[in-house]
Each structure stands twice: as structure tokens, then as C-alpha cells.
Amino acid sequence: MQCSLVAALAIVLLTAGVNSANAGILVLDEATFTTGYTGGSTHTFTNGALGGFDVTGYDKLVFVASSEGIDNLLSVTYGGVALTEAVTAASANRGSFIYYLDNPTVNGDLFVQGDSGGNGIGGTLFGLTGTQAGVGNTDTAGSGSSNATNVATFNASLGSIVIGSGTGNSNAAVVDAPQTTITFGLNVGSAFHSAGYQLVDPAGSVDASFSASRVVAAAEFLATPIPEPGSLALLGVGGLMLLTIHRR
Numbered sequence: 001m002q003c004s005l006v007a008a009l010a011i012v013l014l015t016a017g018v019n020s021a022n023a024g025i026l027v028l029d030e031a032t033f034t035t036g037y038t039g040g041s042t043h044t045f046t047n048g049a050l051g052g053f054d055v056t057g058y059d060k061l062v063f064v065a066s067s068e069g070i071d072n073l074l075s076v077t078y079g080g081v082a083l084t085e086a087v088t089a090a091s092a093n094r095g096s097f098i099y100y101l102d103n104p105t106v107n108g109d110l111f112v113q114g115d116s117g118g119n120g121i122g123g124t125l126f127g128l129t130g131t132q133a134g135v136g137n138t139d140t141a142g143s144g145s146s147n148a149t150n151v152a153t154f155n156a157s158l159g160s161i162v163i164g165s166g167t168g169n170s171n172a173a174v175v176d177a178p179q180t181t182i183t184f185g186l187n188v189g190s191a192f193h194s195a196g197y198q199l200v201d202p203a204g205s206v207d208a209s210f211s212a213s214r215v216v217a218a219a220e221f222l223a224t225p226i227p228e229p230g231s232l233a234l235l236g237v238g239g240l241m242l243l244t245i246h247r248r
Helices: 002-016 229-248
Strands: 019-021 026-034 044-046 060-068 073-078 084-091 096-101 110-114 120-129 139-144 150-157 162-170 178-188 193-197 204-213 215-221 225-227
Touching: 019 110, 060 110, 060 150, 060 162, 060 178, 060 193, 073 084, 073 096, 084 120, 084 139, 096 215, 110 162, 120 150, 120 162, 120 178, 120 193, 150 162, 150 215, 150 229, 162 204, 178 215, 193 204, 204 215
Parallel strands: none
Antiparallel strands: 019 225, 026 120, 044 110, 060 096, 060 120, 073 110, 084 096, 139 150, 139 215, 150 204, 162 193, 162 215, 178 193
């Protein structure tokens, strides 16, 4: 009887007492790049032109860009390593793109190849720490109007980071609150690139809103979960109880 009670208590502790928290995502560094009003389907931005951007200590590199006349990217590499597409949005001859690389280790030049010449491409690099591998939810928005408010909306997890790219036309896309503006009004052809992010707390519906924009792309990157101290203690107690039962 005593063994049964101890076993039941151990199971309750092991199943009900294990929780997790998020380690916390940090934005460690940013860098901007642009061709200005320059056509061509391939562009290389040297590490020097990126301000000596250094991925040391990052667990994720995020590429956020806007274009005029380029609807899709065929290749994005950093230091010769290919990035993975998270989301692409295109409307009215404007594009917004988000790509990422998990656990980057090599510094070098940024290379971008588009599906057409276009009139220019530019954007922002983010260096993050505290993220899980891969990408969470994504969304796009685009009205075709040059001065619309476009909003990418999705349910986001507690502790995640939502990064958005807004592409404007005659006016620079405005990064609407509660996002933190990183880049505003970077010229790409006759279009403009703006980028922002927000850390999610509480979990739920999140808007990546850009006023005076033509097209918006947004992606969520999840935080690395860590066991809470109380959960570790409960696991230890539960393990000792099971060991005691086994010895009997």
C-alpha cells in the first residue's frame, strides 16, 4: 500500500510539475545594406560594407529585405553559407523577404540573387540569441496601394520575436507601434525599406503593422525553452521516489 502511494505521488510530480520558461531572445546586432537605385539580378555586399557584422555568439542570423522589381530571391548566402527562406511577399512590383540561418559560424560577404534585374534591393541583418532552430508562424500583406497600412497578423508564442519587413513606394513605410524600429526609409530603387521587431508577451495575436507601405512580410522566431528551477527539483524528487520503490 505504501509503495502504491509513493508511486502515485511520484507520477503526479513527474507529470504535473514539469514546466518550462523561455531563456529570452536578445537582438545582439543589426546592419543595413542597399544597392540604392542600381539594377541587376546579383549583388554582393562585403563584410566591410556591413560595418564588420560579426555572427560570433549568435544562434540565428536573420535577413530582412525589400526590393523594387524583384518578386523572388533565388539565393541568399552569408560567408558562403546559404540562408533558408522564411517568407516572401510580392505586390505591385515590390517585394519583402525574410530569410534566416541557424547557428552561423562563418563571417563574410552577403550575396543576394534575384529572379530579375529590378531597380534595387536593400535591407537589414539581425543577429539573435536565445532562439530555437527554424521559424514559427509567418504572414504577409499587400494592397498594391502606395500609401496603405498593411498588417501581417498571426498567433505568436510567449517569449518569441516577431520581425517584420515593410516596403513602401513614394513614402517610406512606417514601423507602427508596438514594434521597435530598426531601419526606416532605406532607399532601394524608388522604393523604401523599413524593418522592426517586437518581443511577444503575452502570447496571442500579434500585428506587424506598417503604414504607408505596399507589401509586408513578417516571421516569428521561437525562444529556446529552459526548465524552471522548481521543475528540476520536482524531477529529482520524483526520481528518488521511483528509485526507492524499485529497491523495495
